[in-house]
Amino acid sequence: MSFDATFQNKRFNSVGTRPLRPDGIDKVTGRARYGADFNMPGQLVARVLRSPHAHARIKGIDTSKAEAVKGVKAIVTAADMPDLTDGDEALFAILDNCMAREKAMYDGHAVAAVAAIDESSAKAALKLIKVDYEVLPHVVDVDAAMMADAPVLNDTIFTQGVEPAPSKPSNVANRSEFGHGDVDAGFAKADIIVERSYKTEQAHQGYIEPHACVASCNADGTADLWVCTQGHFVYRQNCADLLGLEASKLRVTSSEIGGGFGGKTHVWAEPVALALSRKAGRPVKLIMSREEVFRASGPTSATSIDVKIGATKDGKITAAEATLRYTSGPYPDMWAELGAMTAFAPYDLENVKTVGFEVVVNRPKVAAYRAPSAPMAAFAAESAVDELAKEIGMDPVDFRIANVAKEGTRSSYGPVYGPIGIGPTLDAAKAHPHMSAPLGPNQGRGMACGFWFNFGGQTCTDLNISADGTVTIAVGTVDVGGSRASLSLIVAEELGIEYSDVKAVIADTSTLGYNDMTDGSRGTFSTSMATISAARNAIEVMRQRAAIMWDIPLEHIYWEDGHAKAAGSKHGNRAPLSVKDIAAEAGNTGGPIAGHSELVADGAGVSFATHICDIEVDSETGSSRVVRYTVIQDAGKAVHPAYVEGQYQGGAAQGIGWALNEEYIYGDDGRLQNPGFLDYRIPVCSDLPMIDTQILEIPNPNHPYGVRGVGETSIVPPLAAIANAVSNAVGLRMSHIPLSPPRILAALNAAKT
Amino acid sequence: MPAIAVSTTINDDTVEFLCQPDETLLDVLRNRLGLMGAKEGCGTGDCGACSAIVDGRVVCSCLVLGAEAEGRTIETIEGMANGNELHPLQRKFIEHAALQCGICTPGFLMAAKALLEVNPDPTETEIRFWLAGNLCRCTGYDKIVRAVQDAAAEMRGETA
Amino acid sequence: MVEVKLWAGLRPLADNQSVATVEASNIREMLRKLEERYPGLATPFRGQVAVAVDGVIYRDDWSKELPEGAEVMLIKRLAGG
Numbered sequence: 003m004s005f006d007a008t009f010q011n012k013r014f015n016s017v018g019t020r021p022l023r024p025d026g027i028d029k030v031t032g033r034a035r036y037g038a039d040f041n042m043p044g045q046l047v048a049r050v051l052r053s054p055h056a057h058a059r060i061k062g063i064d065t066s067k068a069e070a071v072k073g074v075k076a077i078v079t080a081a082d083m084p085d086l087t088d089g090d091e092a093l094f095a096i097l098d099n100c101m102a103r104e105k106a107m108y109d110g111h112a113v114a115a116v117a118a119i120d121e122s123s124a125k126a127a128l129k130l131i132k133v134d135y136e137v138l139p140h141v142v143d144v145d146a147a148m149m150a151d152a153p154v155l156n157d158t159i160f161t162q163g164v165e166p167a168p169s170k171p172s173n174v175a176n177r178s179e180f181g182h183g184d185v186d187a188g189f190a191k192a193d194i195i196v197e198r199s200y201k202t203e204q205a206h207q208g209y210i211e212p213h214a215c216v217a218s219c220n221a222d223g224t225a226d227l228w229v230c231t232q233g234h235f236v237y238r239q240n241c242a243d244l245l246g247l248e249a250s251k252l253r254v255t256s257s258e259i260g261g262g263f264g265g266k267t268h269v270w271a272e273p274v275a276l277a278l279s280r281k282a283g284r285p286v287k288l289i290m291s292r293e294e295v296f297r298a299s300g301p302t303s304a305t306s307i308d309v310k311i312g313a314t315k316d317g318k319i320t321a322a323e324a325t326l327r328y329t330s331g332p333y334p335d336m337w338a339e340l341g342a343m344t345a346f347a348p349y350d351l352e353n354v355k356t357v358g359f360e361v362v363v364n365r366p367k368v369a370a371y372r373a374p375s376a377p378m379a380a381f382a383a384e385s386a387v388d389e390l391a392k393e394i395g396m397d398p399v400d401f402r403i404a405n406v407a408k409e410g411t412r413s414s415y416g417p418v419y420g421p422i423g424i425g426p427t428l429d430a431a432k433a434h435p436h437m438s439a440p441l442g443p444n445q446g447r448g449m450a451c452g453f454w455f456n457f458g459g460q461t462c463t464d465l466n467i468s469a470d471g472t473v474t475i476a477v478g479t480v481d482v483g484g485s486r487a488s489l490s491l492i493v494a495e496e497l498g499i500e501y502s503d504v505k506a507v508i509a510d511t512s513t514l515g516y517n518d519m520t521d522g523s524r525g526t527f528s529t530s531m532a533t534i535s536a537a538r539n540a541i542e543v544m545r546q547r548a549a550i551m552w553d554i555p556l557e558h559i560y561w562e563d564g565h566a567k568a569a570g571s572k573h574g575n576r577a578p579l580s581v582k583d584i585a586a587e588a589g590n591t592g593g594p595i596a597g598h599s600e601l602v603a604d605g606a607g608v609s610f611a612t613h614i615c616d617i618e619v620d621s622e623t624g625s626s627r628v629v630r631y632t633v634i635q636d637a638g639k640a641v642h643p644a645y646v647e648g649q650y651q652g653g654a655a656q657g658i659g660w661a662l663n664e665e666y667i668y669g670d671d672g673r674l675q676n677p678g679f680l681d682y683r684i685p686v687c688s689d690l691p692m693i694d695t696q697i698l699e700i701p702n703p704n705h706p707y708g709v710r711g712v713g714e715t716s717i718v719p720p721l722a723a724i725a726n727a728v729s730n731a732v733g734l735r736m737s738h739i740p741l742s743p744p745r746i747l748a749a750l751n752a753a754k755t
Numbered sequence: 756m757p758a759i760a761v762s763t764t765i766n767d768d769t770v771e772f773l774c775q776p777d778e779t780l781l782d783v784l785r786n787r788l789g790l791m792g793a794k795e796g797c798g799t800g801d802c803g804a805c806s807a808i809v810d811g812r813v814v815c816s817c818l819v820l821g822a823e824a825e826g827r828t829i830e831t832i833e834g835m836a837n838g839n840e841l842h843p844l845q846r847k848f849i850e851h852a853a854l855q856c857g858i859c860t861p862g863f864l865m866a867a868k869a870l871l872e873v874n875p876d877p878t879e880t881e882i883r884f885w886l887a888g889n890l891c892r893c894t895g896y897d898k899i900v901r902a903v904q905d906a907a908a909e910m911r912g913e914t915a
Numbered sequence: 916m917v918e919v920k921l922w923a924g925l926r927p928l929a930d931n932q933s934v935a936t937v938e939a940s941n942i943r944e945m946l947r948k949l950e951e952r953y954p955g956l957a958t959p960f961r962g963q964v965a966v967a968v969d970g971v972i973y974r975d976d977w978s979k980e981l982p983e984g985a986e987v988m989l990i991k992r993l994a995g996g
Contacts, residue, residue, distance in 0.1 A: 026849035029857030030841065032792015032832035036858055039791045122775075163924055179923055207996075208892050210796040210804055211858045260794070260858025261892050264996025292797040340993060370996035416920070416988050417967035457995050459975060483855035483893060522995025604976035644852035648894055652855065655895030679801035679890060687896045688880075688887040704971060714996055 005535040005601050009701045009708045016494040017707060020644045021501045023487040025258075034258045037214030037230030042285035045216065046075055046117040048278050049124040050271070050288070051131050052298060053106030053113050056140035056364040056672025057153070060102060060133060063114055067130040073123030076282035077131070079114045083277050086246050095333035097244050099367045100273050106135070107155065107332035108364045109673045110297025112270075117278040117286045140364040140672040144306045144329045147173040147363045155332055155362045173362045175334030180342050180415045181323075181355035188321025188353030192312025196390045200382040202721065202739040203665035204304040204329065207371050208656070208684045211260020212295045217275035218285035223247065225276060227254045232266040232480055233519030238511045244273045245280070255510040256480045263656070264370030265300050267519050296677035300369020301666060303328035303337045307382035309345075317396045317404045321353040322346050322414075326379055330360050331367035340375035343415035344718075345383045347453035348402070348424045348610060350411040364672055370521060372653060373454040373714035377660065377721050381739055384450040384722030389735060398449055398726070399432045423636030423700045424451060424610035430696055431612045436632045441616060445629060446731025449614045452718025456711035457522025458603030462515040463532040465493065465540050467595040471582030473497065475533060476509035478517030479525045483652070483713070484645035491641055492530045492707075496537035498564015499581055515600050523711025526641055527702075528603035534706050540597025544584045547591040551584070552576060605704030606711055611635035613654065613719035617727040624747030626728055628658055632694045638702035638710025650716045651693040657720025659685040665740050763824040765790070766834025774821035781805045783821035784831060792832035792861045796890065803889030806862035807831050813869035815888075832861035835868065843906040844868055853902035855893035863889050867903045875911055879904065917981050919945060920988040928955035942966050943977040945987065965992045 028034040065077045080103040087093040097103075102111045114131050118124035139153035146152055154171050161168050163177040189195060215229035225247060231237045234256040242249040259266060275288040290299065308325045324345045328338035338358030345356050391401035406425050412418050431437060431449060441447060464476040473493055479485065486506040494501040518524070541561045548566035549556040558569050565578035588595050616630040633650040640646040663683045667675045676682045701708025721739050729735050734749050758773040765788070774783050781798075784790040784807070793816055796802035800815040807816040808830035835842045844867050847853070854860045863886065870877060870885045877885065882903050883896070891899060919935050926933055930953065937952075939945035946964075950956050965974040967988040973979045974992055981987055 020852070022849050023852070025857070026854070027841070027845075029854055029860050030832075030845035030848050030864060031836055032790070032861045034857055035791070036794065038785075038795065209856070209858075210802055210890055210892050211794065211856070212796070258858075259856060260796075261856045263892070267994075267996070289795075292799065292802075336991060336993075339991065343993075370994055372996040374994065374996050413970070416922070416990060417970045417972075418986050420970040455972060455993055455995070457972075457974060457993070484852065522993075524995070602975040604973045604979065605971045607971060644898075645855070648852055648855050648898065651895035651897045652893045656892065678799055679797050680799065684890060684892065685895075686887040686890065687900065688883040690883075690896055692900070693895045693897045 005599065007531055007605065007704055007706055009703045010706055014495060016491045016501055017639065017641050018643065019491065020642060021487065021491065023484050024490060024506060025481065025486055036211055036258045036260050038289050040216050040228045040257060041287065042216055042218055045285040045287050046119060046282055047121050047124050048115055048117045048275055048286045048288035049128050050112050050274065050294065051114040051128045052294065053102060053111040054109065054673065055106055055135055055137050056109050056142065057138040058106045058135040059138060060104060060106060060113060061136055062134040064132040065114065068116060068127035071123055071127040071130060073119040074116060074127045075119065075284060076117045076278050077114060077127065078274065078277045078281055082281060083244065083273065086244065093243055095367065096240060096269060099333065100270060108366050110294065110366060112274065112298065115274045115278055117282050142363050142365055142668045142672055144304050144327045144361050144363065147361050148327065148359065155364065159334065159362060175330065175360040175362055178339040178342055178358040179355065182412055183353030185321040185323045185353045185355045189312045191314065191320040193315040194390065194393050195310060195312040196386050196393065197310040198386055198737060200307045200309065200385060200737045202305045202378040202381060204301045204365065205371065205660045205664045206296055206301045206682065207263040207265035209261030209263060209265055212290045212292055213271050213299060214289040215272050215275050216285060216287045217272065217279045219276055219280040221283065224251045227252065227272060227276065228257055229254060229272055230257045230259045230266060232259065232262040232482065232521060235478060235511050235516045236519045237269055237272055240269045241273050241276055245276055253510055253512040256508050259480050259482055262482055263372045264374060264521060267521050268300055268369045270299050292679065293677040296682060297674050298366055301366055302371040303330060303368050303375065303378065305341065305378040307378065309382045309386040311386045311390050313390055313394060315394060317394055317401050319349060319351060319405045322351050324356045324383060326356065327359045327361055328375060329363045329365060329368065331365050332362055333367050334360055334362060335368060336360065337368055337375045341379035344376040344453050345379035346414035348407055348451040349405045350407045351414055354414045356414065372656065372717040376452065376454050376718045377657060380450065380452050380718045381721035381725060385725050385737065388726045399428060399437065402451060403428050403432070421703065422608060422610060423698060426698050426700060427610055427612040427634045427636060430634045430698060431614055434614065434632060434634070436614045436630060442618065444621065444731060445616055445618045446727045446729065447614065447616050448723045448726025448730055449612060450719040450722035450726060452611045452715055454609050454715040454718055456527065456606035456609050457524050458528045458606045459518030459524055461517055461528040461532040461603050462600045463529060463536040464514060465533065465536040465597040467540060467581065467585050469585055469588060471585040472503045473499065474505045474507065476507055476514055477529045478509055478514045479520040479529045480508055482520060482525060483648060484642060485525045485529065488526045488641040488645060489529055489533050492533045493537055496534050497581055523609065523713040524603065524606065527606055527705060527709050527711045530641065530707065530709055531603045531705060532599040532601055535599035535601055536597040539599060540595060543595050543597065544581065547584050547588065547595065548579050550591045551579065551587055607702045607704060609636065609710055609715040611715045611719055613723040615723045615727050617724060617731050619728060619731045619746060621732065621750055624743035624750060626662060626741065626746060628691055630691055632696065633716055634696040634698065635712065635715055636698040636700050636710060637712045638705065639699055639708040640697050641709060643697060646697055646712050647695045649712045650695040653714065653716025654693050654720055655685050655690060657717045658690065658724060661721045661724035661739055661741060663740050663742055759822045761822055761825045763827050763829060765829045766831060776822060778821045779817050780819040780821050780824055781816040784816060790831050790833050794858055794861065803862040803866060804859050806865040806889065808865055808869050813866050832864060835864060842868065843909050844903065847902040847906040851898045851902035851905065853894065853898040859889060859891045863891065863899060871907055871910060875907060877907060917945060917985060917987050919949065922990055925956065925959060925989060928959070929953040939981060941977065941981055942973060942979045945981060946977065963992050965990050
């Protein structure tokens with residue numbers, strides 16, 4: 003990488019301020035256009051037929067009656083989406099998930115789709131599609147799926163990562179192991195050992211905007227896709243690969259996105275919409291209903307985790323061990339592995355071992371959800387850490403500080419840490435007034451730490467300077483929470499111009515180079531890096547133009563405070579040239595002025611947070627209420643602090659919902675019983691208090707401004723923080739997330755008898 | 756089915772449209788009238804993203820039939836600003852960073868407007884319970900509540 | 916010379932070694948030389964690996980220099996939300 007991303011300490015003018023977001027007016031007036039807010043001439047309406055069975059062989063699909071419905075223009079099944087994946091298992095899983103081939107693998111799995119002139123014709127046609135199912139035994143529970151007598155979902159899955167290789171297929175796709183030292187020797191040195199089992203239920207990202215797209219395929223092989231996505235370039239590649247299109251002929255435009263949280267990193271409906279459009283020869287609009295979003299789009303894993311931690315009486319952890327079982331839906335992935343890597347990441351452990359088991363079940367294909375897999379692992383580990391502190395008689399914060407990882411610590415997942423921020427978040431928690439505030443009756447306080455890897459990735463920015471000196475930037479990561487504001491601040495900072503003189507837009511796939519998915523907390527981290535690089539390239543151009551305007555050698559010109567200045571006594575009396583001055587002359591000094599950057603942003607650095615929460619439990623009903631919540635997290639450098647706070651608060655709220663209420667509930671028939679916001683209850687306004695935030699700024703050495711990703715880590719600690727708070731409030735250790743009223747009440751009643 | 760002719764008032768304009776008997780007001784607004792500020796997040800009245808004000812009362816437009824609009828007075832997000840002059844709630848939502856993705860924002864603004872019309876000085880608890888029918892997955896509601904409090908204070912003339 | 920630690924899943928493809936020593940100045944050279952020595956690594960090296968250099972994870976920047984004495988580990992390429 004030619005761009006030097008090393009952190010340079012400097013005073014900021016724009017970065018760190020809180021200007022109004024540039025897309026604010028569109029979003030408060032209803033003008034912002036999301037996935038469902040776009041239409042094309044002659045557009046058809048698509049609807050998807052989904053399996054009512056958790057596991058069934060598809061013996062045949064008869065679409066003849068449906069095709070005869072007036073207004074129906076195309077029907078597609080797996081037969082219309084031939085397998086072009088050429089042995090790529092991950093891509094095949096996406097294809098099979100978009101449209102079931104030999105078997106329906108979960109309740110809600112797509113089996114056919116219709117495009118018609120209106121919704122009523124499409125719905126009428128769906129009812130007339132006859133699918134001949136042979137219902138097969140199913141399994142949805144992670145522990146049940148691992149039993150020897152469990153129905154095997156896929157007889158080509160032989161557990162990887164075990165010696166000797168198994169001779170029989172099973173639902174355990176792989177085993178992964180991390181750690182160092184000798185845990186048996188470590189436990190032998192422990193004075194006290196806590197050993198517990200935990201479960202967490204499957205949660206959904208719960209973005210308010212259902213998946214929606216408009217697809218238009220032309221007979222000449224060109225195509226357009228308008229879609230809400232976290233990564234239009236990745237969607238383009240996936241759709242092109244699955245449908246045999248040429249990537250450059252498929253233009254994907256990212257609409258405003260109504261929440262993603264990892265759930266819009268994955269195609270579901272988009273290849274189907276394109277296939278329908280190709281067959282019908284007309285544009286097709288496909289919007290998933292909320293029920294379809296729950297039944298068929300990416301939830302997180304359900305888990306079952308065993309943890310064993312030992313410590314000496316003076317509070318030093320001698321060994322930590324965890325076995326983590328994660329569901330991945332019907333297709334193997336690496337969710338358990340991520341859990342195994344993250345579980346003990348906050349701690350400096352001499353002896354640590356984590357083992358992950360990836361388990362396939364008849365549930366929807368798991369998609370990333372904000373720091374995927376880390377919240378469940380942290381729930382188990384941080385619950386056990388808390389219990390151990392209590393048994394030793396140490397304050398939970400002091401116990402964590404006594405064992406905290408720091409620069410030079412070998413992480414539980416392998417590498418040795420560079421400078422990291424977990425210690426400072428714990429110190430801040432210890433000093434925070436929340437920690438010492440009095441508790442009311444029936445209230446308990448809990449705290450917990452969280453860790454997440456952050457990522458960078460391939461990134462582009464085009465920066466164009468208009469003749470009036472105002473600037474547009476076109477970027478390829480989508481704006482999921484205010485990044486156009488933070489990137490405009492970056493341009494203002496780097497060029498020394500006003501924030502209001504910058505306009506940031508999200509470019510489509512035909513107008514900018516490839517950008518990776520907007521995931522891994524990388525939006526502002528990566529694109530700010532590319533934007534700084536693009537701005538510096540534009541400054542180089544402006545220096546050249548200043549040299550032409552002044553007719554002096556380039557090396558006599560330097561850039562400072564947003565101006566080209568002439569160096570040395572010979573030119574010292576020239577008034578500096580502003581961006582506007584130089585831009586005004588661009589037409590006669592060489593044409594339009596721009597700066598571009600294409601780079602790989604790497605070195606995102608890991609991220610840590612500590613959360614504190616107070617909970618009040620009603621022992622008669624088992625219902626609980628968060629009465630105070632504090633988030634402390636390292637941001638490296640908060641570019642737009644209001645939106646950093648927003649990430650902290652939003653992640654905490656999602657974690658609170660997961661911890662207290664949200665869960666997929668399956669019937670014995672393997673059907674999802676609560677595919678709606680009434681019964682899958684995400685936190686509402688009256689459920690929550692204000693969420694206090696404390697932003698720590700420990701510069702990331704691998705970003706010019708010290709920026710760290712902030713999007714994901716805030717969902718990691720809440721499950722544990724809340725479980726610890728509830729456990730302290732009721733005097734019972736709660737080990738099954740969510741801690742819904744029935745579950746708390748059952749624990750209270752069991753303790754009475 | 757034969758279409759139904761409906762005459763109604765939307766954002767102070769007289770509007771006439773034809774709709775099917777089973778068509779929701781939300782579908783009419785979005786698909787027939789081009790008023791796409793109201794969003795469908797669930798279609799079952801659970802998320803509030805489609806909130807509109809009908810005869811002064813905030814409703815989920817996905818639970819109202821288009822035909823029921825006959826003779827009513829309807830307000831949608833498109834009518835909230837007075838031309839280029841934003842309603843104080845709209846301004847305060849931007850100032851307080853009370854939106855991230857923004858998909859829920861039109862619904863929250865409609866609901867909050869209806870609240871302040873019946874209760875110009877709500878407590879935090881009153882705001883939280885009034886807005887409990889509107890889901891936001893991004894913000895944790897903190898900045899939304901603050902924006903409503905600040906807008907209410909301004910509308911009462913307590914701040915500049 | 917850099918010592919490269921391999922994650923457990925890679926070891927069967929590399930003569931069951933957990934550590935391999937190669938002469939390499941950057942990630943690209945290190946991966947190329949490992950692949951020359953252990954051709955079985957070719958498949959995981961196409962899109963499935965990331966490299967931790969002194970604790971910082973590099974997924975794509977294969978020009979990253981490997982300082983003398985740096986701790987270098989191959990880990991799985993991870994996804995985020």
